[in-house]
Amino acid sequence: MATMDSVAVMEVAPVPDPTFIDATPLPPPPPPPAPLAALALRRSARCLNRPVRPSYAEQEPPKPPSxxxxxxxxxxxxxxxxxxxxxxxxxxxxxxxxxxxxxxxxxxxxxxxxxxxxxxxxxxxDDGMGTxxxxxxxxxxxxxxxxxxxxxxxxxxxxxxxxxxxxxxxxxxxxxxxxxxxxxxxxxxxxxxxxxxxxxxxxxxxxxxxxxxxxxxxxxxxxxxxxxxxxxxxxxxxxxxxxxxxxxxxxxxxxxxxxxxxxxxxxxxxxxxxxxxxxxxxxxxxxxxxxxxxxxxxxxxxxxxxxxxxxxxxxxxxxxxxxxxxxxxxxxxxxxxxxxxxxxxxxxxxxxxxxxxxxxxxxxxxxxxxxxxxxxxxxxxxxxxxxxxxxxxTRAEAPTTISELPGLVCDDISGGQENLPIPATNLVDDPPVPPSGFTYLKSLKIAKGIKIPSNIIGCDCEGDCASNKNCLCAQRNGSDLPYVSYKNIGRLVEPKAVVFECGANCSCNHNCVNRTSQQGLQYRLEVFKTASKGWGVRTWDTILPGAPICEYTGVLRRTDDLDGLQNNYCFDIDCLQTMKGLDGREKRAGSEMHLPNLHPENDSEAPPAPEYCIDASSIGNFARFINHSCQPNLFVQCVLSSHNDVKLAKVMLFAADTILPLQELSYDYGYRLDSVVGPDGEIVKLPCHCGAPDCRKRLY
Structure with a gap:
C-alpha cells in the first residue's frame, strides 16, 4: 500500500460494472475476517486531544483591557x-x-x-509571541x-x-x-x-x-x-x-x-x-x-x-x-x-x-x-x-470548459446527479485512469435495520424564516437562525454543536436561508489525482467562509457492524460525543442548550463511541476524495432537519476560510496520534503529507 496523506484516498478494487451509476440494492455487510487481519480505520468529525479546532472563529483568549x-x-x-x-x-x-x-x-x-x-x-x-x-x-x-x-x-x-x-x-x-x-x-x-x-x-x-x-x-x-x-x-x-x-x-x-x-x-x-x-x-x-x-x-x-x-x-x-x-x-x-x-x-x-x-x-x-x-x-x-x-x-485562472482540461478522464463523476458537473483529471498515472470502485450517490442511503425517527413539528413561517422573529426553528438554534444570507450567499455564522435546519414539515419556502445546506452543490469542483495523496478535490470558484460545500454521503450503518473490517472511507457520526465533550473533544457553542432537551435520558451516561457511521467504501459522493490536512480549509458540522436525534445527524462540510480558485479542499480527519493499533498489538504510524506549516507529521 503506497504511503498517502489520508486513508480517504485509498482505492478499493475496481469492479467490471459501469463506475458511475445509480446505487444498487445494499447487500448485508460481510462478516469480520478472522482474526484481525486488517485495520478498522474511522475518520471522525472530532478526535481525541485534537490540537487544532476546525473553526473559522478561532482566536487567542481575550486579554483584559487596561x-x-x-x-x-x-x-x-x-x-x-x-x-x-x-x-x-x-x-x-x-x-x-x-x-x-x-x-x-x-x-x-x-x-x-x-x-x-x-x-x-x-x-x-515564529516571531516570539510564545503561542x-x-x-x-x-x-x-x-x-x-x-x-x-x-x-x-x-x-x-x-x-x-x-x-x-x-x-x-x-x-x-x-x-x-x-x-x-x-x-x-x-x-x-x-x-x-x-x-x-x-x-x-x-x-x-x-x-x-x-x-x-x-x-x-x-x-x-x-x-x-x-x-x-x-x-x-x-x-x-x-x-x-x-x-x-x-x-x-x-x-x-x-x-x-x-x-x-x-x-x-x-x-x-x-x-x-x-x-x-x-x-x-x-x-x-x-x-x-x-x-x-x-x-x-x-x-x-x-x-x-x-x-x-x-x-x-x-x-x-x-x-x-x-x-x-x-x-x-x-x-x-x-x-x-x-x-x-x-x-x-x-x-x-x-x-x-x-x-x-x-x-x-x-x-x-x-x-x-x-x-x-x-x-x-x-x-x-x-x-x-x-x-x-x-x-x-491576474491569478491562477480556473478552466472555462471541461473538454479542454488536461488529463481529463471523466466529464462528470456524478453522472448528472449534482447541480454542476464534477470532472476528474489525472496527470499522474500512465496511462491515466479515472477514480473507480464505487457508485456515485449524492444522498445518504440507509442500511437495512436502521430506523430514522419520524418528522418533527416544523415552523409555520411564510417565505423566509429570517423575517419571522418567532420562528420555531430559530428557537431550536437558541433564538437566532444559524445562517445569514448576504448578497444572496447563505453562510453559517459560526460552527455549532448542532445546526437545526427547516425540514419537511416547515411551511417556509425552498429558498429559506435556514435550508442553506440543502441547496446542493453551488461551486464548480474538480476531482484530480495528486502526486502523493491519491485523489483530491479542488475548487474552480472562490468560496467564502461559512459556505456549505457538501454532505458526506454513503451508507448509514451501525458502527458495530464494521468493527474488524478494513474500511478507509468510514465517517463516525460523533455529534453527541462532541456535545458532551467526551474523550477530549471540544464542546462547541450550543452544547449545553441542546443536551437537556434532546437526550435527558443520556445526560449522565453516554455511549463510549459513536453508535452510527457513514460507510462510503462502495457508495458515496465526491466528499470521499477530500484529503486530510493538519491546517484545513473546511470543518465538519452536524446538521438536523427532519428529526432531533443527534446520533443520526447529517455530516456536512463547510468552508472555514476564503478558498481561492484551484486550491485543494481539505479537512482534519481527527485521528489521535498513536490511536491505531495493528493486529500484532503494535501502534501503527502513517506519515502525513499535507504540507501545512503546523503539520503534525503523522496522520495517526
Whole structure:
C-alpha cells in the first residue's frame, strides 16, 4: 500500500460494472475476517486531544483591557460608529486632523529593523509571541475570528434593519400628519428615521470588537514584511488588513507611524511620521502603476465620491509627510493593490505585492489644476514575482470548459446527479485512469435495520424564516437562525454543536436561508489525482467562509457492524460525543442548550463511541476524495432537519476560510496520534503529507 496523506484516498478494487451509476440494492455487510487481519480505520468529525479546532472563529483568549487603553478604544469605536451611521464613501486616502488607526503599541512585539541597503528581511515564522503556533496559522486564526464577528454583525444589522423599516412603515401615518403640524415637526420625524436607519458597515463593528479584545494580530506598526503574510496573499476587505495589522486603517490609503514612535528603541535616528504601507485602489486620477514602478499621489483633496477627481490642493502633513520622510530615511514600504472582484463580499480584492522604496518626490499641479504631492516608488529586488500587472488583477485562472482540461478522464463523476458537473483529471498515472470502485450517490442511503425517527413539528413561517422573529426553528438554534444570507450567499455564522435546519414539515419556502445546506452543490469542483495523496478535490470558484460545500454521503450503518473490517472511507457520526465533550473533544457553542432537551435520558451516561457511521467504501459522493490536512480549509458540522436525534445527524462540510480558485479542499480527519493499533498489538504510524506549516507529521 503506497504511503498517502489520508486513508480517504485509498482505492478499493475496481469492479467490471459501469463506475458511475445509480446505487444498487445494499447487500448485508460481510462478516469480520478472522482474526484481525486488517485495520478498522474511522475518520471522525472530532478526535481525541485534537490540537487544532476546525473553526473559522478561532482566536487567542481575550486579554483584559487596561485602564489606559479603554478610553482610546471607546473613542475609536465612536469614530467607526459615526462613520458607519453617515454611510462610508469609497475607500481612499483621506486627510484628517487626528491620526486614525493609531493605537498604543504593545511592547511584546518588537519592530522589524530597518534595512536602508535593501528590503527588511522577511521576519521569521515564529516571531516570539510564545503561542507555539506558526505565523501562518496565527494569520489564519485572526481572519477566522474576524469572519465570525463580521457575520454576527451582518445578522444583527439585518435584524435591526427589518425592525427599523417596520417601525418607519408603522409611523407612515404620523409622518403625513406631521407635515401640516407645528413648525419643525416634519424635520423631527425625518431625523428620527435617519437615526433608526441601520448601519451598513458590519466590518467596522468587527474591527472594533477585535480591538476591544486585543485580537488584532500585529497591533504595533512595523516596517517591512510581517510574519505569516507572504507576497501574493489576498484579502477581501480593508477590515481584514486592519485586524492583521498589515494596513491599520480601513479608509486611509497611507499607513504611517506617528510621532509617538520618535526616540523609541530602534528608531532613534529616524524622522517621523514614517510611512509603513500604502494601498493603491484607483481612487486618485494622477496615480500611475507600472508594476515594479509606481507614481503615487499623496492623500487629501479628493472628493471620495468615486469619480477620481481632485477638488482642492493637498498639504504636506500626515501621510504625505510620512512618505517624504520615508524617502529620506530609506525605509521599505509595503504596497497593496486593490482591484474590483465580483467574488468578494466588498466588491474588492486586495493583494500584498511586497516592499517598495520611495526614490523621488515632487509637487505639481494635478489634472484638475490643484496642487498634489507625487512619489515615485520602486520595487525592491529579490522578492517573489508580482501577481498583479499594472492595474489588471491576474491569478491562477480556473478552466472555462471541461473538454479542454488536461488529463481529463471523466466529464462528470456524478453522472448528472449534482447541480454542476464534477470532472476528474489525472496527470499522474500512465496511462491515466479515472477514480473507480464505487457508485456515485449524492444522498445518504440507509442500511437495512436502521430506523430514522419520524418528522418533527416544523415552523409555520411564510417565505423566509429570517423575517419571522418567532420562528420555531430559530428557537431550536437558541433564538437566532444559524445562517445569514448576504448578497444572496447563505453562510453559517459560526460552527455549532448542532445546526437545526427547516425540514419537511416547515411551511417556509425552498429558498429559506435556514435550508442553506440543502441547496446542493453551488461551486464548480474538480476531482484530480495528486502526486502523493491519491485523489483530491479542488475548487474552480472562490468560496467564502461559512459556505456549505457538501454532505458526506454513503451508507448509514451501525458502527458495530464494521468493527474488524478494513474500511478507509468510514465517517463516525460523533455529534453527541462532541456535545458532551467526551474523550477530549471540544464542546462547541450550543452544547449545553441542546443536551437537556434532546437526550435527558443520556445526560449522565453516554455511549463510549459513536453508535452510527457513514460507510462510503462502495457508495458515496465526491466528499470521499477530500484529503486530510493538519491546517484545513473546511470543518465538519452536524446538521438536523427532519428529526432531533443527534446520533443520526447529517455530516456536512463547510468552508472555514476564503478558498481561492484551484486550491485543494481539505479537512482534519481527527485521528489521535498513536490511536491505531495493528493486529500484532503494535501502534501503527502513517506519515502525513499535507504540507501545512503546523503539520503534525503523522496522520495517526
Amino acid at each position: 485602564g489606559r487603553g479603554r478610553g482610546k478604544r471607546k473613542r475609536d469605536e465612536e469614530k467607526l460608529e459615526q462613520a458607519a451611521a453617515q454611510g462610508a464613501k469609497s475607500p481612499g486616502r483621506r486627510a484628517s486632523n487626528a491620526e486614525p488607526g493609531e493605537r498604543k503599541p504593545v511592547p511584546v512585539i518588537a519592530a522589524v529593523p530597518i534595512s536602508c541597503a535593501g528590503a527588511a528581511p522577511a521576519a521569521a515564522e 507555539g503556533k506558526s505565523a501562518k496559522l496565527r494569520v489564519k486564526e485572526t481572519l477566522r475570528a474576524f469572519t465570525s464577528h463580521y457575520l454576527h454583525f451582518v445578522q444583527e444589522e439585518q435584524k435591526r434593519a427589518q425592525a427599523a423599516l417596520l417601525e418607519i412603515e408603522a409611523k407612515g401615518g404620523l409622518k403625513r400628519q406631521t407635515k401640516g403640524s407645528k413648525k419643525g415637526g416634519k424635520q423631527e420625524v425625518e431625523v428620527e428615521e435617519r437615526e433608526k436607519r441601520p448601519s451598513k458597515r458590519p466590518d467596522l463593528k468587527a474591527i472594533t470588537k477585535m480591538q476591544e479584545t486585543n485580537a488584532v494580530l500585529y497591533p504595533e506598526k512595523r516596517i517591512g514584511h510581517l510574519p505569516g503574510i507572504d507576497v501574493g496573499d489576498q484579502f477581501y476587505s480593508r477590515a481584514e488588513m486592519v485586524v492583521l495589522g498589515i494596513h491599520s486603517h480601513w479608509l486611509n490609503g497611507i499607513d504611517y507611524m506617528g510621532m509617538k514612535y520618535q526616540g523609541k528603541k530602534g528608531y532613534e535616528n529616524l524622522t517621523f511620521p514614517l510611512a509603513t504601507c500604502i494601498v493603491m485602489s484607483g481612487i486618485y486620477e494622477d496615480d500611475l502603476d507600472k508594476a515594479d514602478e509606481i507614481i503615487y499621489t499623496g492623500q487629501g483633496g479628493n472628493d471620495l465620491l468615486g469619480n477620481h477627481r481632485q477638488i482642492q490642493s493637498q498639504q504636506l502633513k500626515r501621510g504625505n509627510l510620512a512618505l517624504k520622510n520615508s524617502r529620506d530615511n530609506g525605509n521599505p514600504i509595503r504596497v497593496i493593490r486593490g482591484h474590483s472582484s465580483k467574488t468578494s463580499y466588498t466588491g474588492k480584492v486586495y493583494t500584498y505585492d511586497g516592499l517598495y522604496k520611495v526614490v523621488d518626490d515632487w509637487v505639481q499641479n494635478g489634472l484638475q489644476g490643484h496642487v498634489v504631492f507625487k512619489y515615485k516608488l520602486k520595487r525592491l529586488e529579490g522578492q517573489p514575482s508580482l501577481t498583479t500587472s499594472e492595474v489588471r488583477f
